[in-house]
Amino acid sequence: MKFKILYMALFVSNVASSQSWNQGGNNVGASNQSQRIGTNNNRPLRIETANTERIHINNGTGATAGFVGINNTNPQFQLDVTGSGIATGFGWSKGIMLRN
Numbered sequence: 001m002k003f004k005i006l007y008m009a010l011f012v013s014n015v016a017s018s019q020s021w022n023q024g025g026n027n028v029g030a031s032n033q034s035q036r037i038g039t040n041n042n043r044p045l046r047i048e049t050a051n052t053e054r055i056h057i058n059n060g061t062g063a064t065a066g067f068v069g070i071n072n073t074n075p076q077f078q079l080d081v082t083g084s085g086i087a088t089g090f091g092w093s094k095g096i097m098l099r100n
Contacts, residue, residue, distance in 0.1 A: 046073075 028035050039045055039059065047055040056069040069075030072082040 067075040
């Protein structure tokens with residue numbers, strides 16, 4: 001009986017872990033296109049490196065919902081970058097606002 005319980009626990013654990021995202025990469029093919037990275041509640045998506053938030057995607061349904069901040073945890077524009085950068089090969093259809 002103990003062996004059956006252990007086997008079931010390992011099986012359930014294996015099934016649950018096979019549906020998660022792995023640090024080494026993931027295969028998303030035609031049969032599993034519903035997989036995505038995100039939040040299922042009203043919280044922003046935060047991407048960190050070295051324990052520091054680098055990319056922030058706003059949550060909610062307000063005026064700034066979905067805005068993306070790079071090195072900025074409170075983006076006020078669709079793309080709000082704090083720090084220096086370079087953009088090449090872009091065709092801009094609207095004006096660019098630079099701020100200090």
